Amino acid sequence: MIPPIRRCAVIGNPISHSQSPEIHLSFAKQFDLPLSYDKVLVDPNDLKLFVRGFFDQGGTGLNVTLPFKQQVIKCAHELSQEATICQSVNTLSVNEEGHIRGDTTDGRGLLLDLKRLNFDLENKSILVVGAGGAAISIIYRLLKAKANLFLTNRTHEKLPTILRQFKPITDDTNNGTLAMYDKNDDRQYDGVISSISEFNYELMSPIINQLAKSAFVYDLNYGERAQDLEVFCEQQGQKRYSSGYGMLLAQAASSFEIWHGKLPTIE
Ligand code: NAP
Numbered sequence: 001m002i003p004p005i006r007r008c009a010v011i012g013n014p015i016s017h018s019q020s021p022e023i024h025l026s027f028a029k030q031f032d033l034p035l036s037y038d039k040v041l042v043d044p045n046d047l048k049l050f051v052r053g054f055f056d057q058g059g060t061g062l063n064v065t066l067p068f069k070q071q072v073i074k075c076a077h078e079l080s081q082e083a084t085i086c087q088s089v090n091t092l093s094v095n096e097e098g099h100i101r102g103d104t105t106d107g108r109g110l111l112l113d114l115k116r117l118n119f120d121l122e123n124k125s126i127l128v129v130g131a132g133g134a135a136i137s138i139i140y141r142l143l144k145a146k147a148n149l150f151l152t153n154r155t156h157e158k159l160p161t162i163l164r165q166f167k168p169i170t171d172d173t174n175n176g177t178l179a180m181y182d183k184n185d186d187r188q189y190d191g192v193i194s195s196i197s198e199f200n201y202e203l204m205s206p207i208i209n210q211l212a213k214s215a216f217v218y219d220l221n222y223g224e225r226a227q228d229l230e231v232f233c234e235q236q237g238q239k240r241y242s243s244g245y246g247m248l249l250a251q252a253a254s255s256f257e258i259w260h261g262k263l264p265t266i267e
Contacts, residue, residue, distance in 0.1 A: 109251025
């Protein structure tokens with residue numbers, strides 16, 4: 001018997017740029033899984049109505065992109081610990097009792113990609129550049145992987161709040177640590193993860209000087225938006241760098257696993 005088609009979608013506003021349908025349909029082919037995956041432009045005022053209606057009508061899963069990753073929290077009946085601490089949801093699923101569950105897979109996606117690239121985290125000193133939604137959604141998993149993180153941003157106001165937000169994780173000595181980056185500190189870093197939406201020479205120059213040549217540089221951006229940092233790394237002799245395209249695929253793979261119980265390969 002042919003299994004019924006599972007219905008998934010990504011919601012956002014705007015949404016036309018999303019590559020999620022192509023990615024999920026190609027994952028489904030790996031398992032011969034019958035899947036439909038749409039992209040849906042949702043009006044912010046209709047978000048809850050849309051989400052509840054989608055699952056009431058038998059939908060399997062929703063991905064959530066900008067600007068709804070926080071707003072969608074109130075549409076879920078329950079959240080994973082990671083989504084609660086990060087205050088971000090990019091994946092909605094439904095359990096057997098019909099409860100809608102919110103989760104975030106950005107951090108898992110990043111970890112899978114760093115593993116693929118052999119960029120080590122455990123007990124390493126890692127600089128996280130940026131304090132936007134993306135930075136917050138990766139810190140939980142980096143800490144769970146026992147990385148010692150140093151956080152910097154163009155504007156400093158958000159940083160103390162982020163340190164407080166992750167205290168439940170950093171209070172556990174089995175996890176990594178989180179501190180503010182100090183440019184006067186002569187520490188050598190083992191890696192940099194940049195999550196800023198635009199390359200900034202002023203911000204990146206001093207940081208690159210504090211990296212060992214064997215250190216890695218990972219940019220969450222991909223495509224044209226990752227090019228400036230790639231050129232900069234080449235100029236500075238940093239050979240181990242990567243764009244965030246693998247993370248894009250791997251966070252989608254983690255959502256796929258939540259909905260369908262199978263982790264696709266991103267190769
Ligand atoms: P966001 O919430 O708007 O935050 C933007 C961040 O970039 C802030 O830290 C901001 O600093 C900084 N920034 C913006 N312009 C800057 C400039 N000219 N110089 C220095 N810093 C600047 O955005 P987000 O959701 O965190 O996303 C950040 C990037 O990550 C986006 O480009 C997004 O496409 C990418 N991303 C990739 C993936 C993936 O799967 N690969 C996943 C999520 C996000 P201030 O606080 O000082 O304004």
